[in-house]
Amino acid sequence: MASNPQLHLMTKLLNIEGMTVKSYQIIKNIGITIYLNNNNKKAICPDCGQKTDKLHQNHYYVVRDLPFGEQKVYLQVNRRQMRCEGCPKKFSEDLEFVKKTRTYTERLKKKILSELLASDLKNVAQRNGVSEQEIETMLKEWGKELTGQKPSGLKRLGIDEIALVKGQKNYCVVLVDLDKKIIVGMVKNRTQVEIKKYLEAWGEEVLEQIEEVSIDMWKPYKNVSEALMPQA
Ligand SMILES: [Zn+2]
Structure with a gap:
């Protein structure tokens, strides 16, 4: 005892x-x-x-x-x-x-989701002793929690992708606060229209504050960023 x-x-x-x-x-x-x-x-x-x-x-x-x-x-x-x-x-x-x-606890979920930004699903699952399916559940849950929410104090935005199921072309687009290292938005479909819609829902107040956008070289991301955050 x-x-x-x-x-x-x-x-x-x-x-x-x-x-x-x-x-x-x-x-x-x-x-x-x-x-x-x-x-x-x-x-x-x-x-x-x-x-x-x-x-x-x-x-x-x-x-x-x-x-x-x-x-x-x-x-x-x-x-x-x-x-x-x-x-x-x-x-x-x-x-x-x-x-x-x-x-899993809520704080473990947050840790895993933030690790996902620097690694991939398989590695993060292995490192944390959870299954890839569990991480997908965490992502879905987080996506739901973010619905209707606006990020506060967002200055540096990252637009990134997370490959969901290994070997399949199944991507989830994540919007990341690069300073806080947290996912602040999630878009199910990797299309310019969907991403634009999601960002527009944040409103001008949020978009105007963004000073820097970090994207990969996929053209649609560039188009959306230029259209909505020309200052960045
Ligand atoms: Zn009662």
């Missing part, structure tokens, strides 16, 4: 809000498994918005998190099934750091 000061330190190092480390296990050549406790006793009912602390049942499962040095990190999460006293419905609670039905 780990001592309290040790668990306190682990909780601090892990740094996930609302979560406490209750124990952990280091298995050689496999990684670290960290068992978590949720500090929030109450959860909000998605139907009526009432808070409840009535537990229906515990649901324990394991997800991947950011590595610690060269070790893989697995988190055992308890996504409790709660019972609402208002409706009265049963529901599975929301956890900010890991979405429902996902096998």
